[in-house]
Amino acid sequence: MKLPDLKKFLGIGETSHDHVGKVLVLDGTDVVGHRVVERLIDAEYGELRVGMRTVLEKEATPGVELVPFVWEDETTYSAAL
DSSP states (O other): OOHHHHHHHHTTTOSOOTTOOOEEESSTTSTTHHHHHHHHHHTTOSOEEEEESSOOGGGOOTTEEEEEOOTTOGGGHHHHO
């Protein structure tokens, strides 16, 4: 398989994200997590959920669902997932 065919098959380089489901980013405010969230927003992903220790309404961005998530607290898992 040639590289352009492989990229097409894998969806690399496509501008439409219609084939992608909801994306969950855990620890969306840490060093790496917030950068991932920024990139996904810039890429105009339609469904983005961000897990955070503390959810503040002022941080809300249209199209981004903020959910409480703490690794040490299993009761926060179901809301995030």
